[in-house]
Amino acid sequence: xxxxxxxxxxxxxxxxxxxxxxxxxxxxxxxxxxxxxxxxxxxxxxxxxxxxxxxxxxxxxxxxxxxxxxxxxxxxxxxxxxxxxxxxxxxxxxxxxxxxxxxxxxxxxxxxxxxxxxxxxxxxxxxxxxxxxxxxxxxxxxxxxxxxxxxxxxxxxxxxxxxxxxxxxxxxxxxxxxxxxxxxxxxxxxxxxxxxxxxxxxxxxxxxxxxxxxxxxxxxxxxxxxxxxxxxxxxxxxxxxxxxxxxxxxxxxxxxxxxxxxxxx
Numbered sequence: 001x002x003x004x005x006x007x008x009x010x011x012x013x014x015x016x017x018x019x020x021x022x023x024x025x026x027x028x029x030x031x032x033x034x035x036x037x038x039x040x041x042x043x044x045x046x047x048x049x050x051x052x053x054x055x056x057x058x059x060x061x062x063x064x065x066x067x068x069x070x071x072x073x074x075x076x077x078x079x080x081x082x083x084x085x086x087x088x089x090x091x092x093x094x095x096x097x098x099x100x101x102x103x104x105x106x107x108x109x110x111x112x113x114x115x116x117x118x119x120x121x122x123x124x125x126x127x128x129x130x131x132x133x134x135x136x137x138x139x140x141x142x143x144x145x146x147x148x149x150x151x152x153x154x155x156x157x158x159x160x161x162x163x164x165x166x167x168x169x170x171x172x173x174x175x176x177x178x179x180x181x182x183x184x185x186x187x188x189x190x191x192x193x194x195x196x197x198x199x200x201x202x203x204x205x206x207x208x209x210x211x212x213x214x215x216x217x218x219x220x221x222x223x224x225x226x227x228x229x230x231x232x233x234x235x236x237x238x239x240x241x242x243x244x245x246x247x248x249x250x251x252x253x254x255x256x257x258x259x260x261x262x263x264x265x
Contacts, residue, residue, distance in 0.1 A: 022048050023056045027077065030066070034144070036074030094218070094227050095127045097260050101253050102129045102229060109231055109246065111238065112137045115218075116145065116152050117227040121168050123153050126227065137211075137232045146207060148172050148182050151215035152228035154201030158192040159217050159225040165192075177207045200247035201228075205235055212238040216251040221262030229254055 025046055030037060039057065043050045057075050060066040067078045095115065102113045112131040116123055123145040130136055147153030147168070157165055174183045182188040195201045203213035215230025229250060231238065238246065255265065 019052065019056060022046070022052060023060065026053065026056060026060070026075075027065070027081075030075065030077050034076065036067075036069065036076035038072060038074055042075070097257055098218070098227075098229060099127065099129070101257060102127075105129075105229070105231070105250065105253055106131060108249070109233075111231050111233040113229065113231055114139065114152070115227055115229050118147075118156055118168075121171060123147050123150060123156075131233070133237070135234070146175070148174055148188055149177060149203060149206035151201040151203040151213035151230045154192060154195050154203075155215045155217045155228040155230070156225045158195035158201065159219070159223075161224075178205070178209065180204055180206045182206065198244075198247065199251040201230075202243050202247065204240060204243075210235050212240075212243075214238070214243055214246045214250060216247065216254040218254045219258040219261070219263040219265075221264075223263065223265075226261070229257075 025048075026042060029042065029045060037045070039050065039053060042048075042053050042057070046053070057066060057068075061068050061075070064078055064080050066075050068075055094117070098115045102115060106113045106129045110132045112128060114125060114128040116125045118124075125139055125141055125143045125145065127141060128139060130138055145153065147157060157168060160168070169185060169188065172185075172188075174185065174188070175181070176183045182191060200214060200216040203211070205211055211232065212235045213230050213232045215228045217225035218227045218229065220226050231246060231250065255263075258265075
């Protein structure tokens with residue numbers, strides 16, 4: 001006999017696991033609170049019993065899905081989620097294919113070379129190869145970066161399908177860091193057209209004073225920008241006058257990697 005829709009829903013609901021649902025709710029909340037939340041804050045926002053949240057968070061910490069700071073006692077998502085997320089991308093070997101050429105690029109430029117991607121509309125650092133100068137930049141893998149003032153953000157956004165690009169741009173806050181930061185949506189779109197034309201994006205100290213970046217996108221076989229490689233250096237070592245030269249070099253490196261994914265420009 002065929003079950004009714006309501007009966008089916010009741011049967012399906014009987015197989016749900018309340019603590020698993022609570023764990024997922026905790027994870028989703030911490031996703032939008034990267035600085036972390038305390039046990040009390042989690043309980044206040046979610047309304048779950050404090051004892052239940054305590055057991056779930058401790059289990060997630062033990063399994064290394066959450067980190068817990070001591071003072072103050074805050075829970076935050078660990079980098080384990082980044083590795084899981086990367087494994088679900090259509091191009092799981094991005095880092096593997098990028099690293100050899102990133103090292104060659106580092107040896108050529110002597111500066112830190114980084115690779116990142118868009119994950120749910122936000123920039124995320126995937127890997128880096130440190131520069132050889134006594135003073136060089138080092139970021140945390142998994143660290144998020146702003147799209148509107150960054151070379152990789154512009155490099156990826158410029159080549160996204162128009163509809164997807166528009167959605168992301170409309171959700172940008174366009175926070176102002178200094179007088180060089182793009183704070184106007186229309187001006188930013190004009191900048192992205194320039195990126196499409198030359199094939200690489202620049203960060204002319206638009207977020208951090210004295211820090212310049214140049215980056216280019218990596219495409220898959222369908223011409224979709226799956227990530228970007230960029231160089232970060234002090235403005236004195238990477239002046240504006242060198243942007244074109246460095247941009248062309250990085251663009252060619254990225255095209256080489258893109259061809260490994262089946263891209264045919």
